[in-house]
Amino acid sequence: MIENITLTVEPLTAETFAPYGRLLAPEGPRDAGREGYDIWIKPFGAESQARLQIVRYHARPFLVRVMERHLHVTETRMPLGGPAAILVVAPPEADRPTGANLRAFRLERTGILLHRGTWHSIDAYPESGPHADFLFLSEEATVSELFDTPDLPPQRTEVVNLIKRDIHAVIDVSR
Template identity: 35%
Template sequence: MIKTLKIEPLTKEAFAPFGDVIESVGRDHFMINNGSTERYHNVGEVQLDEDGKGIISIFRAKMLEYPLQVKMLERHPFGSQSFIPLFGHEFLLVVAPVGDGTMNIDPETVRCFRANARQGVNYHRNVWHHPIMALRDDDEFLVVDRTGPGNNCDEFFFDDSIKMTVELD
């Protein structure tokens, strides 16, 4: 099978099966701090199992080579994982639905999104996704995820007969 993934704009509606889009546009908000700050409340849900705890990290990513052959996806069974760009650059996301709980991914369900410079994402638990896809070298992301006991990273490698690529516009 040969498939070129179409890069879709990242919208709340299109990304809903995979998680949350973290952005202020179109979100409910209210004033706090004596009227000096607008709070965009609950733009994503941190999902944790009973044994884990939430942590905040910074990831510094290199730009991958494009066209990119998608050879694998990963998922986190015990907690969600959020990526918020710190330098305000666009980045790409390749995702597949949670599925039936097995270690199988239907290549026909794999999608690709482009986050604009003002968006982050929150992958829900068990959502398959490609490791970070920065579009610039040394781009940094604030990451909110889980630490704790257990292996919280499953990896799925596509069979060599499946050729999925992402080409930049």
């Protein structure tokens, strides 16, 4: 039986996003700095060499097809201007994403750092315009296994096709 889910886009705040990761924004007292600038340190973690990428998400229907989670890296996404984009997440402690544990957030002008194991949509969905660009910080081994050896089952990432599991999750961007 097909489970039809409509996801409402939630405000992206430190509190609402805490189960899934952290916001990349100045919050709380600074960690370092001097006259002229302040520094907030965020806990990025990777088990192999860090890899910096720029990813362009193209406009597409607001249907969440595939979710993944990375077990060895705290993946980071930072908007690079352009339209807001929607990212869907599920808690890292969940064995699999389900219709009941999916949540949608608008990424606009604030980056995120996902906890290890947080389920997230492979795609981000631009709200308007032809595309949205993001700076990604991940790790070499995870990216390599996904793109250099796509025919082999991944060891550092779990992937779930929601459509094949009869979960049809649609993002409602009208609100």
